[in-house]
Every structure is written in structure tokens, then in C-alpha cells.
Amino acid sequence: MKKPEFVLRIVKTKETQQFSCLGEQLAEILSVIYEQTEACNWYAFDVDFNTPHSEHFFTSPFCRIDSIERLINNSKMVDQFLSGVFIAIKGEVAEWNLEHLPTTEEEEGLQHEQAVVEIRAFDTSYFEVYGLESKVKEKLKLAFLPFCQ
Numbered sequence: 001m002k003k004p005e006f007v008l009r010i011v012k013t014k015e016t017q018q019f020s021c022l023g024e025q026l027a028e029i030l031s032v033i034y035e036q037t038e039a040c041n042w043y044a045f046d047v048d049f050n051t052p053h054s055e056h057f058f059t060s061p062f063c064r065i066d067s068i069e070r071l072i073n074n075s076k077m078v079d080q081f082l083s084g085v086f087i088a089i090k091g092e093v094a095e096w097n098l099e100h101l102p103t104t105e106e107e108e109g110l111q112h113e114q115a116v117v118e119i120r121a122f123d124t125s126y127f128e129v130y131g132l133e134s135k136v137k138e139k140l141k142l143a144f145l146p147f148c149q
Contacts, residue, residue, distance in 0.1 A: 001109040004118075004130035006137040010148040011126045021121045023051070023078030026086070029119060029127060030072050032143045036136050037117055040088035042071045045102040047084040051077070058084070061101055064093065081121035088117040 011020050013028045030037075042065040047058040057074040065071045071086065083104040094114055102111035102118075110118050110130050118130040129140060141148060 001107065001111060002113055002115060004108070004110055005132050005134065006130070007108060008129045008137060008140055008148050009126050010129065010140070010144050012147045013144055014147075019080060019124065020126050021081040021124045023049070023075045023081065026075040026078075026081065026119065026121065026127065027072045028143075029129065029140065030068055030075065032139050033117060033136050034068055034072075036133060036139075037068055037088045040068065040090050040116065041066060041093060042068060043087045043089065043094065043096075043102075043112075044071075045085040045087070046104045048082040049078045049080060049084075050082060051079040061098075062096065080124055082124060084119075084121040085111065086119040086121075087112055087115050089114045090116055 010029065013025045043062055044058045044065060045062045057077055065074065085102045085104055087102060089112060094112060104120050104122060108130070116132050117136060120128045122128065131137060
């Protein structure tokens with residue numbers, strides 16, 4: 001577990017939204033940090049959602065998503081996430097311990113030594129974003145205040 005420089009909890013991305021952990025909300029969060037994570041490989045773990053026929057977007061036990069554009073598009077196809085861990089790693093394809101894959105309910109922190117951003121969807125309640133760069137934190141706070149803390 002790697003200690004993040006910041007943790008933000010985002011309950012929604014627009015005033016008019018009544019629910020949290022929506023696919024469109026994850027897409028909005030990703031769009032805000034696009035520039036800082038464009039060169040990353042993204043990985044999805046422990047993903048569950050209430051959208052029928054979306055399992056091919058996020059395969060089990062984990063999947064690598066080769067671009068943030070694809071992750072944004074896949075997220076838009078999901079109505080609401082029940083759980084999920086989305087990890088951005090710069091550079092080469094990361095190696096994972098198949099005996100201990102990242103989970104939503106893990107303690108606070110980045111669940112891979114090379115991770116630069118980690119986003120978790122918590123039981124339709126909120127997203128938590130863990131990161132290393134203050135620029136990512138400031139962009140998210142600016143975009144989603146007063147809905148983040």
C-alpha cells in the first residue's frame with residue numbers, strides 16, 4: 001500500500017444529480033484529470049454495477065484499459081457502479097499479484113507501488129480519489145466543489 005498525497009471524496013458532480021457512483025460521474029472525473037493521466041494504462045478491479053449486459057466492458061477478475069478515452073467511454077455505458085477500483089499507472093504494463101488483487105474496501109492508499117491515481121466507487125454512495133499530484137487534487141476540487149471534500 002502506497003501513501004497518497006491526497007484523498008478526495010466526491011458525492012456527485014452536478015447539483016441536479018440525486019444519485020452517486022454513476023457511470024457518467026466517473027466519466028466526468030476522468031475527463032477532469034485527462035491531461036495528467038493520458039499516458040497511463042488504466043486497470044479496473046472489483047467492478048460491480050447494476051447495468052445489464054455491461055460485463056464485457058469490465059471483465060473479471062480485472063482488466064487493463066489501454067487508454068483513458070476507452071475508460072471514459074466504457075464508464076458512460078454503466079448506469080451506476082456498486083463497487084470498483086480504477087488505477088492509473090504510467091509507463092509499462094503493470095504486474096499484479098493474482099492472490100491479492102485490489103478491492104474497493106481496502107484501507108486508504110494506492111494499491112500498487114506504481115499507481116499515480118486510484119478511484120474507488122463505494123456502494124452507490126461516493127467516489128474516493130487517491131493521488132500523488134497536487135495539480136490533480138486542485139483540478140478535481142475546482143471542478144466539483146461543493147460536492148467533494
